[in-house]
Amino acid sequence: MECLLCKQKSTTKKVRSRFVKVAIYDTDFCPIHADSAVNSLYYNIFLCLTAAFLFRGFFPVLPPTTMEII
Numbered sequence: 001m002e003c004l005l006c007k008q009k010s011t012t013k014k015v016r017s018r019f020v021k022v023a024i025y026d027t028d029f030c031p032i033h034a035d036s037a038v039n040s041l042y043y044n045i046f047l048c049l050t051a052a053f054l055f056r057g058f059f060p061v062l063p064p065t066t067m068e069i070i
Helices: 064-069
Strands: 022-025 031-033 045-048 053-056
Touching: none
Parallel strands: none
Antiparallel strands: 022 031, 045 053
16 A cells, blocks of 8 residues: 555555455444454554554555644
């Protein structure tokens, strides 16, 4: 995964999709999992050890104004 802040590449672990069972979707499309101990939303956060920066996997780039704030 490439850090959005410093652009360094690092490895990360993935949750095996066969262990993630969605029972239903809420009205706002939030998945409600069959096993409450396994929530895929908890594992969608990545850490860059170089920049000490946490980010979510579904934002491909940061807007320039956000980069300035950080």
